[in-house]
Amino acid sequence: MGPRQRFAALRQPWQSSHALLAIPLALIVVITGVDLLVPADVHLGPLLVIAPAITASFAGPRLTGLIGALAVVAQAFIGWHFGALFTRNVLVQILALTVLSSLTVFFCVVRERRRKELAQVRSVAEAAQHVLLWPLPEEIGPLRIACLYLAAEDEAQIGGDLYAATRVDGGARLMIGDVRGKGLDAIGEAALLLGAFREAAHKHTTLPELAASLEQSVARYLEDFEPEEEAGERFVTALLMEIPDEDPITRMTSCGHPPPLLLSSGDAVTVPLHPTPPLGVGRTGQADYTVDVFSFEAGDTLLLYTDGVIEARGPDGRFYPLTERAAQWTGHSPETLLHHIRRDLLAHGGGRLGDDAALIAVRRTSAAHPSPAPRKDHPHRRVLHRSETEPSSH
Structure with a gap:
């Protein structure tokens, strides 16, 4: 200024x-x-x-x-x-x-x-937000990224929702998560998971290995800092995503987190995932984590979100219809898409939300290797492969 x-x-x-x-x-x-x-x-x-x-x-x-x-x-x-x-x-x-x-x-x-x-x-x-919740890069390889955070507590800039993205060899890895609870009480666990992801994302070859490493970090934190009256009640949902530069696919591992939306050609489809329990409930073996593989081609947009978005209630008690509303703006850039959702979400909730909410919009902007033509008569036509326990190859 x-x-x-x-x-x-x-x-x-x-x-x-x-x-x-x-x-x-x-x-x-x-x-x-x-x-x-x-x-x-x-x-x-x-x-x-x-x-x-x-x-x-x-x-x-x-x-x-x-x-x-x-x-x-x-x-x-x-x-x-x-x-x-x-x-x-x-x-x-x-x-x-x-x-x-x-x-x-x-x-x-x-x-x-x-x-x-x-x-x-x-x-x-605001300083804490920039330190803990770094703004995501606008571009990573062939990806264009935009993010949005809406805190539920008055005068708060951060809370229990979190997201991160980093460049790895041959692609990008992203994470979006939600710590049980909201506001300042959840910041400690959010900071821990963000730091663990930024370090582990470059060390582990597969998403199951990464998920197992994050599980161990959360378990150690809860062992040291979890209040006795909340024993067994603290956990973190997380969605881990890996997007190769050259292959028109995305690999996902969900730890109890809501599935993302795939936006393409005026259509919004919920990606069918096989989630495992959230981080912090005692799963430590990488073989327990599921890897789902889906097509993700040039022009497609993946919309990741936390449950504060889909559980936002209007004055009539109805939940926010994210899939229906997002389908109206599939042709927009990630930044414009989140701008429309933010305005529409706050209008739906009467100007404020009952829980923290975070969103990430990821669009592939350049074509990779050709992929098999999807069937246009199938509701989940963009699914290429789904693996229950096999680790992904990076």
Whole structure:
């Protein structure tokens, strides 16, 4: 942001607050003028407290204090005009107006302090988000990638949902996951799994080996940090994906995670997976993990998501129909696709979600080796092969 943009950003709230300042000033003038015109036994001076009270709603303590001082001066002027400035009644009115104005300024000071603390918390949360949940690269080989994160907790930037992507020899590996729970309580496990994936993705040849390594990391973490009252209740769902550069396929291993959508030519199809239990429930052998292989050709888009998306409820209690809505935007880029889903999802949920939600859109932008022509009359026509226990070859 350049100097002009920063100056404009500071100038805009300054101009708006000073424009609104005309309202309490006009109230002081009107109340004072009317009080001078009405009969002497009618006292409108106490209404001057409205001016600093209104100012506190849009201005800081300095402007609020200034308006409060002007209101006290106006009250004193009314008493002087009627020759009753030093009477007990007028002095009590001036004192009461001074005390109320001072209290209003005090609450402004407290509000400004909390606002600064909140801004600092937001800054720390954003820094933590960039450290733990790195933005995914826009391109990895022939893939174009976009991601979206929506935190359920107010003022939170991160929570229990996670995603990561990395370049490996001859392709790319991606992960999307969901820690049981939401918000700040789940950040520790999310950070652990992200770090374990970034390290293990380059060490293990197959997805079952990678899944087994992540299972061991989660198990060690839960052994050290899982509360006794939640023993056996903490786990992480994860979807591991491997996309070769040259072969028009994708390999997936699901650890209890919702299956992705395959978007192609105006159609959205749920990819049929054979999930194993989530990470953290005691599965440590790589032979237990399933590898599913599907076609993934140029122009296709894979939409990965967490259950916070499909379990988002509308005012009528209906879940968000992701498959139906995503089918409307299959021809868009990953960035535009997630933009439409974000707007539509928040509109469906009334502006907020009940759980953290994360999405990744992955599009293959260049053609690889030719693949067998899919059958167009089959609902899962893009499936090339499905393997129950055989590890994938990288």
